[in-house]
Amino acid sequence: MTKEIAIASGKGGTGKTFIASNLSFFLHDQGMKVVAVDADVEAPDLVLALGGIKKVIESSSFYGSQLPKVDYNKCIKCWRCIEACKFNALLKGENGPIVLHELCEGLGTCAIVCPVKAISFEEVKTGDLIIALSKEDIPVVMGELELGGENSGRLVYELRKRARTMQCDFIDIDSAPGIGCPVISSIVGVDVLIIVIEPTPQSLKGAFRLLEVAKSLDVRTYAILNKYDINPSFAREIEKSIDVDILGRIAYNDSVIEAYTSMVPLLKFKPESEIAWELRKIFKVILEEII
Amino acid sequence: MKIISVTGGKGGTGKTLVATNLAWLLSRKKKTMLVDIDVDNPCTYTFFNVHLTKTRSIVRFKPIIDKEKCTLCGKCTATCPTHALILIPKKNDILYIPSLCEGCALCYYVCPEQAILEGKDEIGYIYEGRKDNIYLIVGELKVGQRASIKVMLETLSHSMERAKEYQYEYVVIDTPPGTSSGIYRALSLSNKIILVTEPTTLGIHDLKRMLRLLKDLKDKEIIMVVNKYGIRGGAYEELSSFIKGCKLDNIVYIPYDAEIPKHYAKGKIIVKKYGDKLTKAFNEILRFAHDC
Structure with missing residues (x-):
């Protein structure tokens, strides 16, 4: 049975990609078959943390939305479509309604209410789905949402669906920051969710919000305290105040950034460093006790 | 009224650091509004x-x-584009799943019996408050x-309505990470855009995506702000070749100092304490914000 692990955080920049890339590397190194999913479709960079792209295996367009097309010859300018649209995505124009693409959700209410059937819907491309083999020989399923795009949750859902067809032991999901649509799509139904927290009030606040979402989705959740030494007293406070098992504490060190710059996972870049030991300890617990 | 958005692509590069400190500096002389659209957190x-x-x-x-x-009759359940309504014939019932609903109201319009009424679901809040010369507007999911x-x-x-109503001279908008349509809207409303990045491979990569959005x-x-400049092990070669190629000539460097994140983590306006070390960088950002 394939197991799914998601790495998420309420705040950005806490170390999701750091944990996700090293976890993938660790499991791969242990002889497991791992597929990594980069679910941060607005800033996809998990593959960079796994050495960059060695080979693109598959690339396809993702049609995640629809846009209304107005037949202005048929339109009788009754404006029922404008009244019905809950997203204020239609404006009165000279010949009929004008569609504001950035506000349209593509759900089709305008077409249904149009008495003369002057509105039809066509599929639009909202992103790309790419499967690449990283230089660390780990396949990465990644999405790239069109710039300024929406419906990132649907693309994330497609990425996970595609990863599940790839016959593997583990699917490692690097989530987007936050608690909204793409994050919910990243964590719903996973076997384990790991929240990465840094010792700042901003990160803790995000973690509490994310925990609440995870609870409502009934997802088994753990946490990792990252960069704990930038504020050790606050890190201790977090440990006391948060109602979730903390799998480990990782210190902050220049080698984390150096590893990124060299595009090599830290576990390979500095395998004997203190951080590497701590990471392996945490990942062993995940592998042997949690999953 | 000048509108300044602070954005950058990657999370944790220092957007909120720049937005809060800039707003504080501006507010010493001008009526300033700070808008937080990082609604997830x-x-x-x-x-x-x-x-x-x-x-x-x-x-x-x-x-x-x-x-x-x-x-x-099943018309609503058959038309719901997100499958938030499900017909359960055995129970003679229709099940509504709020987490799948997008609120498009298609069901309301297709129901031949007018059996669907318009209800309201809360999805977020707007908060407001004033501190000295800063007016804060916060959106929260x-x-x-x-x-x-x-x-x-x-x-x-x-925020735009409020800013006009009360005649704010400066509006600083703090955006979430990413390149979504919400961020695009903030940028299109703005006169000036501050791109905050860090000298790391991922920071530069995500900023490139943001630059394509700006096209x-x-x-x-x-203006581009390179935060944590000088941090050891950073991707400096990549940064300088990126800077050469990106056609941005207005670049400010905020020097890395391990004390800054500690102070910042306590929820402090850092220019108050580290004024000396950061004067140069924040003066340049302030000048950018002031210039017409």
Whole structure:
């Protein structure tokens, strides 16, 4: 049975990609078959943390939305479509309604209410789905949402669906920051969710919000305290105040950034460093006790 | 009125650091509004000892089914584009799953019996508060809801109305990470854009995506702020070749100092304490914000 692990955080920049890339590397190194999913479709960079792209295996367009097309010859300018649209995505124009693409959700209410059937819907491309083999020989399923795009949750859902067809032991999901649509799509139904927290009030606040979402989705959740030494007293406070098992504490060190710059996972870049030991300890617990 | 957005692509590069400190500096002389559209996890207010008041709930349509009128014809369940309504024939019931609903109201319009009534579902809130010369507007997504972008858009239009009403001279908008349509809206409203990045491979990579988003926007003044400059092990070669190629000539460097994140983590306005070390960088950012 394939197991799914998601790495998420309420705040950005806490170390999701750091944990996700090293976890993938660790499991791969242990002889497991791992597929990594980069679910941060607005800033996809998990593959960079796994050495960059060695080979693109598959690339396809993702049609995640629809846009209304107005037949202005048929339109009788009754404006029922404008009244019905809950997203204020239609404006009165000279010949009929004008569609504001950035506000349209593509759900089709305008077409249904149009008495003369002057509105039809066509599929639009909202992103790309790419499967690449990283230089660390780990396949990465990644999405790239069109710039300024929406419906990132649907693309994330497609990425996970595609990863599940790839016959593997583990699917490692690097989530987007936050608690909204793409994050919910990243964590719903996973076997384990790991929240990465840094010792700042901003990160803790995000973690509490994310925990609440995870609870409502009934997802088994753990946490990792990252960069704990930038504020050790606050890190201790977090440990006391948060109602979730903390799998480990990782210190902050220049080698984390150096590893990124060299595009090599830290576990390979500095395998004997203190951080590497701590990471392996945490990942062993995940592998042997949690999953 | 000048509108300045602070953005950058990657999370944790220092957007909120720049936005809060810039707003504080501007507010010493000018009426300044600070708008937080990082609705998933808004944090700007934690840097000001400010009392926020919930001034608005952001709502969207939700169906309320009148079971007496409903004939279980199945039209609503067949048309719902997100499968939030499910017909359960055995139980003679229609099940509504709020987490799948997008609030499009299609069901309301297709029901031949008018058995669906218009209900409202709260998806977020707008908070407001004043601290000295800063007026703070914060958008927040209700936990468990998915419609971040709608909350961002509502917060932006509410802020623009307020800013005009009270004649704010400066509006600073703090954006979330990413390149979503909500961020695009903030950037298109702005006169000036501050791109905050860090000298790391991922920071530069995500900024490149942001620059592609900016291509569609005309007549914007842009400044790039490289935060944590000098951090050991950083991707400096990559950064300098990126800078050469990106055609941005207005670049400010905020020097890395391990003390800054510690102080910042306590929720402090850092220019108050580290004024000397940061004067040069923040003076340049301030000059950019002031210039016409």
